[in-house]
Amino acid sequence: MPSRKTTPSTRRKASARGITEQYKILFESNPLPMWVYDAETYRFLAVNRAAVEKYGYTRDEFLSMTIKDIRPAEDIPRLLANLSDRRSDFEQSGVWRHVTKAGEMLEVEIVSHALEFEGRRSRLVLVNDVTRRRKAEQEVHDAAQRYRSTLDHMLEGCQIIDREYRYVYVNDAAARHGRSAKEDLVGRTMMEKYPGIEGTEMFHHLRRCMEERVPHLMENEFTFPDGSKGWFQLSMEPVPEGVFILSSDITKEKRQEEELRAYREQLEELVKRRTVQLEEVNKELEAFSYSVSHDLRAPLRHISGFVELLRKHNQITLDETARRYMDIIAGAAVQMGQLIDDLLVFSRMSRTNLMESQVDLGGLVREVIQDLAGEQKDRNVEWNVGELPVVNGDRAMLRVVFVNLLGNALKYTRPRDVAVIEIGSKKDDSAVTFWVKDNGVGFDMKYKDKLFGVFQRLHSVEEFEGTGIGLATVRRIISRHGGKTWAEGAVNEGAMFCCSLPGEHSGQTLKGN
């Protein structure tokens, strides 16, 4: 029965009983859970309806339990300590954890009062369930903690400067950027911390942001009091307290950028120097070729000329052997003249610029076949010219390619009664390939790598004349067009020489089809 200890008076007994009834109702129908427990045995002596509803125990169950039974086991020592340490009748004993019959954990605020109940020393307890409030509070607290810790540990520096330019908040990174401890910054003004900062460009922008409330983004080189320097990207954002500054240390990036720039400049310088060197070498090479062209040919002409004059000189009679020697001398001079000419072509193909245009390979091949008429005299040559594309390339150089390939085909089919020479092509997405195939003497595949080398020959001059420069020139020209050259063949079974030109040289027809 919740009531202060009363001194009943006979006179007011009847009305007192009425009041007791009212208190009973107040207890029983109170929306907050209430109970009375025995201060010595901690047994429940009475519980109200709200307690039954909140905790899930029946009234009878409650009355067979003690108040320890609605606590998690680990809280019981604290409960007992609290109970024994009771000093006043009325007590707000704070927030406790209770467990319902279903096992749900409740956080409750407990208010209790001592009373005598049915002759026993007891306490009346009022329970306020604050589980939900506590949870909300915890969430707010956790969130604040989380934001704070996120800010604190961000890689970027965060600081809040108030309207007096005082550091209000500084995170770890900002302190690091400022080369100061947080404690040295917070509470002090920027001017105190960095004397002279008012004169800097950065401060000028900060002041604008502070006064005009406009955000600003900048890269700033900051000079520290010790004279060292660092680059920072600063984002200034007006906030109610003043200005929020987000700072990233971009010193490393700036240094790298500078290094990269220096490196690039160095590289450009190097390229320039090399180009000059290359041009010089090219010039020397040109002078050399010029010399070869002019000066080496003259003595050959003289050998050839005077041998001839000697032969015709009527004061001398030459026997068979002497005439043969003369022939050899004259032949050698002509051979060397050819070598010089071929070498000059080879070197010209290597050093002159490509003059690119649309070249109709079909037309070019027909033209070259006509030019080689001398080599086809008194011979039976069957030309099979397939479809040939229009390509992008240097016409004069590609002409040299066909003069060499077709000339070779004619030369090495000489022993055949009927020379069959096929010129064909095929295209795919990346390249156009063309080939010259003959039924001539062929070659041994084990020498296929030698074929395209300068001065490399697979036949003696007696068998087939030549200087060994033609295919080297072909390879050089095709490779200057970005293409490849290769050969297939077998001894006495003919040969096939292939050239491929990459997409950019393979002309319009490739794109069209």
Place this chain on the structure above:
Amino acid sequence: MADLKRILLVEDNPADVELTLTALAEHNLANEVDVANDGEQALDYLYRRGKYAMRGNGNPAVVLLDIKMPKVDGLTVLRTIKQDKDLMTIPVVMLTSSREDRDLAECYNLGVNAYVVKPVNFEEFVGAVSKVGLFWGVLNEPPPGSVKRR
């Protein structure tokens, strides 16, 4: 036989001079040739200076000009001829070992009348030189003022 006109052969190499004269002799042109051994002599000849001061009036029917020569080279001689209004009408034929594109291009830019590369093979050489001699010395009608055979 038609009238023969003087031919100026500008050539520094005596062997080449001899071979050229031999080739021209095939058509009996050799006696009509004056030889200058370098560009300087050629210009002296054309301007009648130095040892040619006493040379009679009139320009040669054709100048056969080598390119690479000591002192003054053939390109300079060609340029001088083609830029002088009194000489510019003289036909000039380059007779050279060089078939370098840049020489060809430069000679034609300067206004050369023909460009012949001396063949290494002697028979071809004789053929080429005598054709040049015949054409420019006999067939071609030179501009007025050329030295005629007396």
